[in-house]
Amino acid sequence: QSTLTQPASVSGSPGQSITISCAGSSSDVGGYNYVSWYQQHPGKAPKLLIFDVSNRPSGVSNRFSGSKSGNTASLTISGLQAEDEADYFCMSYTSTTTLIFGSGTRVTVL
Amino acid sequence: QVQLQESGPGLVKPSETLSLTCSVSGASISSSFWSWLRQPPGKGLEWIAYMYSIGSFHYNPSLKSRVTISVDTSKNQFSLMLSSVTTADTAVYYCARDGGLGGEKVFDLWGQGTLVRVSS
Numbered sequence: 533q534s535t536l537t538q539p540a541s542v543s544g545s546p547g548q549s550i551t552i553s554c555a556g557s558s559s560d561v562g563g564y565n566y567v568s569w570y571q572q573h574p575g576k577a578p579k580l581l582i583f584d585v586s587n588r589p590s591g592v593s594n595r596f597s598g599s600k601s602g603n604t605a606s607l608t609i610s611g612l613q614a615e616d617e618a619d620y621f622c623m624s625y626t627s628t629t630t631l632i633f634g635s636g637t638r639v640t641v642l
Numbered sequence: 643q644v645q646l647q648e649s650g651p652g653l654v655k656p657s658e659t660l661s662l663t664c665s666v667s668g669a670s671i672s673s674s675f676w677s678w679l680r681q682p683p684g685k686g687l688e689w690i691a692y693m694y695s696i697g698s699f700h701y702n703p704s705l706k707s708r709v710t711i712s713v714d715t716s717k718n719q720f721s722l723m724l725s726s727v728t729t730a731d732t733a734v735y736y737c738a739r740d741g742g743l744g745g746e747k748v749f750d751l752w753g754q755g756t757l758v759r760v761s762s
Binding site: 535564565566568570576577578579580583584587589621623625628629630631633634635636 | 685686687688689692700702703736743744745746747748749750752753754755
């Protein structure tokens with residue numbers, strides 16, 4: 533498996549909640565609680581949003597939350613705002629000590 | 643405030659070696675673990691190598707035979723060399739810090755990235 537599977541795009545209206553899925557296998561997402569999420573605005577470097585499945589670094593809005601069930605991790609954005617329009621990537625540690633990224637999801641605020 | 647800055651040629655010819663440097667300011671390079679990642683235009687992220695102990699790196703198996711990472715503590719820099727490049731190596735290259743927030747490889751600080759094009 534070369535990448536984790538994410539939906540290509542997700543959209544929502546301001547104030548709504550959206551969820552982005554990140555599907556892997558028992559060798560990566562399902563096998564470890566080492567899933568992180570990154571936000572990337574066009575032309576900018578990625579920004580860490582969530583680490584170890586559900587932990588937020590200092591300074592990241594509590595509108596962002598992470599969870600995992602089986603081999604699928606999820607990122608939920610609540611109270612969607614215009615500034616949340618960006619690309620989102622998940623990343624997982626794997627059983628072969630490699631790292632694997634998701635295919636990326638473009639979030640559009642309607 | 644810790645900052646990372648990538649530098650190097652923006653254009654490399656096919657079959658030649660890509661060389662980039664990441665300069666760390668605001669902290670000692672010996673205080674954290676460091677990594678290189680890249681992102682082809684319009685595509686997703688790919689890790690190239692990550693540090694798992696001071697001066698020791700684990701490489702992406704798909705790139706391992708072509709990658710060399712070095713650390714210069716006197717200059718507070720670490721460098722990437724990627725040999726025998728092809729057009730598939732055209733990408734924005736990022737250096738990043740594993741800030742030790744989590745259990746494994748959490749990149750909490752990134753450089754701004756530098757676009758490297760492979761073209762004759």
